[in-house]
Amino acid sequence: MADKCCGTNNEMKTMEDQNSCCSSQKSVNGIAVTATNSSCCSSTDNDGIPGPMDCCNNEVEKTSNNGPSVTEAEKIEYRIYGMDCPSCALTIEKGLNRLNDIQEAKVNYNTAKLQIIGSNALSLDRVENEIQKLGFSAEPLIEKSNIRTYDVLGMDCSSCAKSIENHLHTVPAVNSVTVNFSTGKMKVEHENSVDDIISEVAKIGFKASPIRKSSDTRDTTNNNQGYGLIAFSGILIALGFIGSYSGVSAFITTILYSIAIVVSGYKPVRSAYYAVKSGSLDMNVLMSAAVIGAALIGEWFEGATVVWLFALGNALQTRSIEQTRSSIRNLMDLAPSEAWVLIGSDMVKKPVEEVSVGQIIVIKPGDRIPLDGEIIEGETSVDQAPITGESIPVDKSAGDSVYAGTINESGSIEVKVTRLVEDTSLSKIIHLVEEAQEQKAPTQAFVDKFASIYTPIVFVLALAVIVLPPLFGFGTWGEWFYKGLALLVVACPCALVISTPVAIVSAIGNAAKNGVLIKGGTFLEKAGAIDAIAFDKTGTLTEGKPKVSDIITLTTSEDELISLAFTLENHSTHPIAKAIVEYAEDSGVQAKSGKSFKNIVGKGVQAIINGEFHYAGNIKLFEEMNVPIHHVRTQVEHLQTQGKTVVMIGTEHEIMGIISVADTIRSTTVKALHGLKQVGVNQLVMLTGDNEGTAKVISKESSINRYFAELLPEDKVDAIHQLQKEGHEVAMVGDGINDAPALATADLGIAMGGAGTDTAMETADIVLMADNLEKLPHTVKLSRKALTIIKQNIWFSLIVKFIALTLIFPGWLTLWMAVLSDTGAALIVILNSLRLLRE
Missing domain, CATH: 1.20.120 (Four Helix Bundle (Hemerythrin (Met), subunit A))
Incomplete structure (x- = not known):
C-alpha cells in the first residue's frame, strides 16, 4: 500500500487516526486556530474498506519535509470594542462576510466577541483593518493554546524583527513565531518554557519579556x-x-x-x-x-x-x-497571573501557565489562590465568595480543596495543584457565563426579528414621505424633505433592540458574582416564571449525612453511654457508626478498652468491655437475644416515626440506653424556603426515597407544602410530570447526578454545589456554586426583576418611538429632537438595565 497523507511507514491507520490527522491546530499570524476538513477520511481503498486516503481528495496538500500543510478551515476570535447596539454587530458581520478569505463571521453583541472561520490565506491585519473601517476596533483573543505574547526591546528596524523570527524558527520547541516591529510585540507558539524563549532572543541581542494579561487600554x-x-x-x-x-x-x-x-x-x-x-x-x-x-x-x-x-x-x-x-x-482578573512554586527548599515565582498538575505552590496570608488544588500543609480560612458567593470564610486544613480566585485569609498553606490554569473552576465559570451571555433569550430573538422587518419598512416610508406629498402638490419639497429626514432618524429601533440583551447580560453577570451560574437568557426568563420548586431531600434540604439527634439513658449516665457506644462503633465503617463516633469525639468523651470486636451483619456490633459482652444494634438484635425491651418499645417506635434510626446500647441482660441518628436539615434550608415564599414561589415540594415518617418530619421542619415519599429515580420524574399537569412551571433542585432525569424533565433544572463538580455544571440550567440553597431566593428575585426591566424597556422604547412618529407630520419634531428621542431612549434603556448589576 502506498504511503498516504494519514499514515507513515506504510502502516494502515484506523479511522480514528485518520480523523485526527484531518483536524489539527496551527497558527496564523501568531494566533492559535483550529484547522479542519469535513471531507477528510471518507475515502476507501480499492477493496472498498476504509483506509488511508489520497490526502483528503487533494483538498489538503501532502506532508512535505517542511511539515504538514495548512488545512482549509481555521477559527479565530476577537474582542470588539465600540459596539453600542446589536445592529453594529450585524454591520460587522456583513462587512466581514464580503471578504473572500472568510467563510463565516459571527458577532455576539452581548459578549462583544467576533468569531471568524476563514481560509488559510486569511490575514489578521486585513480583518482588523476592515473592522476599523466600519468604525470599531478589534483585539485577537488567545485561549487554551501554547501561544504567548512578549514585549521585545532593542529593535530599530523591520529587519531586526525578521532576524528574531528566523532565529526562533531554528528552535525545535517553537512551532510558530511572528514579530511586529511597529508594536514591539512578539507572538510565539512554543512547547518550552518562557525562560528558554527569553534566552534565545537574548542570544541575538534583544530583550524579551512576557506580557501576562491583555488590557483594555486601547x-x-x-x-x-x-x-x-x-x-x-x-x-x-x-x-x-x-x-x-x-x-x-x-x-x-x-x-x-x-x-x-x-x-x-x-x-x-x-x-x-x-x-x-x-x-x-x-x-x-x-x-x-x-x-x-x-x-x-x-x-x-x-x-x-x-x-x-x-x-x-x-x-x-x-x-x-x-x-x-x-x-x-x-x-x-480574580486569579493571579503568577504563583510561588516550591522546588526543593526554594520558592520560585512562575506564570500560572507554566505550573503543572502535582507541583506544590505556596500561598501566603492575604494572597489570592492562583490554581485549584488540595492543601497538604497548613491551616487557614478561605474567602470563597468570588466562586461560591458565600459571605463567611470557610476553614480549611490538610486534605481540603481550594479554588483559584479565592482569598487565603489567615495562615500560610502549601497546596498540591490538581488542575491546570485552563481547567480550574474559575475558568469553567468564565466559560459558562460567556456561553450564557452569547445565547439569545426568546424575548431578544423576537425583538431582533421584529426590528429586522420594522426598520426597512420605515426606511421606505421615509422615502415615500419625501417624494409623494410634494409630487401630488401637498406642500413644498423642502418641507417634506425635512419631515422625511426626521422620520429616517426615528426609524432605527436602537433602544428597542438593546432593551433585552443589556438586561440579560447584567443579570447573568450579577448572578455569577453571587455564586450562581445561569446558563443563558432562556433559563433566566424561565426562572422568572417559576411558581413551583421540587427539592431532592438528601443533600439538598438536608445535610446528606446522619448526625446524633437523641440520647436516652436508662441504667447509666449519658457520658458512660456515649463512651460505650464510641468503643463499640469505632471499628465500624457504617455511616451511622461514624455519626456516633464523630459525636463522641466532639463531646470530648474517651473510648473504653475493648476486645473481640465483631460485626453482626444487618443487626449491629459487639465487643467485650470490662470483661462483659456489650452490644450496639437495632431492636431485632436484642429481640433475638431475649433481652427485655417492652419498657422501651414505645420510645423506639416514636423515634422511628420521626424518621430517625435507633441504635440500642446494652448487654445480654439489659438495655442501657438509646441513641437515635437522623439526617438533619441544613441550617440554611428554612431561611431559603421562607425567602422563596416571600418572592412568590408558593408551591414548595419535597421528593425523597425515604419513608413516609421521615418525609413528614422534614417537611414540617422546613415548611414544605407537600411531599412525595418512597420514590425511585423514575418516580421523581412522574412527580415532576404531575406538578406540570397541575399547571405549574416547575423547577427541580438536586445534586446534578442522582437527580439527572428529574432535572431534565423539569422546566428548569437547578444543581447544588457546582464548585469543583463538573457533572453539576454540565447537567443543570442553573448551578448554585455554594452547596446550599441560600442564593435561590436571590436568583428567582433577580430573574423576575430582569423580566420586569425587559418589559419596561420594550414598552418605553415603543412608546417613545410612537410619540416621535406622531409629532413628525404636524411639523413639531425637529431633527435634533428626533435624534435625542432615539439615542436618549437607548441610553435610558441601558441605564435601566444596569440596575440589575446592583441587585
Whole structure:
C-alpha cells in the first residue's frame, strides 16, 4: 500500500487516526486556530474498506519535509470594542462576510466577541483593518493554546524583527513565531518554557519579556479621544449659535457648523459608507443621510446638532454597556497571573501557565489562590465568595480543596495543584457565563426579528414621505424633505433592540458574582416564571449525612453511654457508626478498652468491655437475644416515626440506653424556603426515597407544602410530570447526578454545589456554586426583576418611538429632537438595565 497523507511507514491507520490527522491546530499570524476538513477520511481503498486516503481528495496538500500543510478551515476570535447596539454587530458581520478569505463571521453583541472561520490565506491585519473601517476596533483573543505574547526591546528596524523570527524558527520547541516591529510585540507558539524563549532572543541581542494579561487600554484611549472631539465640536456649535444672534455673518457661522459636522460626523459617515457597501441598514446610515440632507437644504445648525447629539449618545452608550461586560473581565482578573512554586527548599515565582498538575505552590496570608488544588500543609480560612458567593470564610486544613480566585485569609498553606490554569473552576465559570451571555433569550430573538422587518419598512416610508406629498402638490419639497429626514432618524429601533440583551447580560453577570451560574437568557426568563420548586431531600434540604439527634439513658449516665457506644462503633465503617463516633469525639468523651470486636451483619456490633459482652444494634438484635425491651418499645417506635434510626446500647441482660441518628436539615434550608415564599414561589415540594415518617418530619421542619415519599429515580420524574399537569412551571433542585432525569424533565433544572463538580455544571440550567440553597431566593428575585426591566424597556422604547412618529407630520419634531428621542431612549434603556448589576 502506498504511503498516504494519514499514515507513515506504510502502516494502515484506523479511522480514528485518520480523523485526527484531518483536524489539527496551527497558527496564523501568531494566533492559535483550529484547522479542519469535513471531507477528510471518507475515502476507501480499492477493496472498498476504509483506509488511508489520497490526502483528503487533494483538498489538503501532502506532508512535505517542511511539515504538514495548512488545512482549509481555521477559527479565530476577537474582542470588539465600540459596539453600542446589536445592529453594529450585524454591520460587522456583513462587512466581514464580503471578504473572500472568510467563510463565516459571527458577532455576539452581548459578549462583544467576533468569531471568524476563514481560509488559510486569511490575514489578521486585513480583518482588523476592515473592522476599523466600519468604525470599531478589534483585539485577537488567545485561549487554551501554547501561544504567548512578549514585549521585545532593542529593535530599530523591520529587519531586526525578521532576524528574531528566523532565529526562533531554528528552535525545535517553537512551532510558530511572528514579530511586529511597529508594536514591539512578539507572538510565539512554543512547547518550552518562557525562560528558554527569553534566552534565545537574548542570544541575538534583544530583550524579551512576557506580557501576562491583555488590557483594555486601547479601548479606554479611544473613548477618551472620542470625548475630546465631541467636546471640541460642541464648542464650535455653541460659538456658531451665539454668533448667529450677535451679528456674526452667516458665512462664518456656517463654517463653524460645517467643521463641527465633519469632526463629529466623520466616524459615523465612514461607518455608514461601509455598512451600505455590505448591505446593512444601521443607525450610522440613517443618521448620515439625515445630516447630509440637512446640509443640502441649508439647515446647518440642525445638522451639526444632530450629529453632535448622536456622537455623544453613542459614547455614553458604549461606556455604559462596557459596565455590563466588565463582569466577565472582573472574573478573569480574580486569579493571579503568577504563583510561588516550591522546588526543593526554594520558592520560585512562575506564570500560572507554566505550573503543572502535582507541583506544590505556596500561598501566603492575604494572597489570592492562583490554581485549584488540595492543601497538604497548613491551616487557614478561605474567602470563597468570588466562586461560591458565600459571605463567611470557610476553614480549611490538610486534605481540603481550594479554588483559584479565592482569598487565603489567615495562615500560610502549601497546596498540591490538581488542575491546570485552563481547567480550574474559575475558568469553567468564565466559560459558562460567556456561553450564557452569547445565547439569545426568546424575548431578544423576537425583538431582533421584529426590528429586522420594522426598520426597512420605515426606511421606505421615509422615502415615500419625501417624494409623494410634494409630487401630488401637498406642500413644498423642502418641507417634506425635512419631515422625511426626521422620520429616517426615528426609524432605527436602537433602544428597542438593546432593551433585552443589556438586561440579560447584567443579570447573568450579577448572578455569577453571587455564586450562581445561569446558563443563558432562556433559563433566566424561565426562572422568572417559576411558581413551583421540587427539592431532592438528601443533600439538598438536608445535610446528606446522619448526625446524633437523641440520647436516652436508662441504667447509666449519658457520658458512660456515649463512651460505650464510641468503643463499640469505632471499628465500624457504617455511616451511622461514624455519626456516633464523630459525636463522641466532639463531646470530648474517651473510648473504653475493648476486645473481640465483631460485626453482626444487618443487626449491629459487639465487643467485650470490662470483661462483659456489650452490644450496639437495632431492636431485632436484642429481640433475638431475649433481652427485655417492652419498657422501651414505645420510645423506639416514636423515634422511628420521626424518621430517625435507633441504635440500642446494652448487654445480654439489659438495655442501657438509646441513641437515635437522623439526617438533619441544613441550617440554611428554612431561611431559603421562607425567602422563596416571600418572592412568590408558593408551591414548595419535597421528593425523597425515604419513608413516609421521615418525609413528614422534614417537611414540617422546613415548611414544605407537600411531599412525595418512597420514590425511585423514575418516580421523581412522574412527580415532576404531575406538578406540570397541575399547571405549574416547575423547577427541580438536586445534586446534578442522582437527580439527572428529574432535572431534565423539569422546566428548569437547578444543581447544588457546582464548585469543583463538573457533572453539576454540565447537567443543570442553573448551578448554585455554594452547596446550599441560600442564593435561590436571590436568583428567582433577580430573574423576575430582569423580566420586569425587559418589559419596561420594550414598552418605553415603543412608546417613545410612537410619540416621535406622531409629532413628525404636524411639523413639531425637529431633527435634533428626533435624534435625542432615539439615542436618549437607548441610553435610558441601558441605564435601566444596569440596575440589575446592583441587585
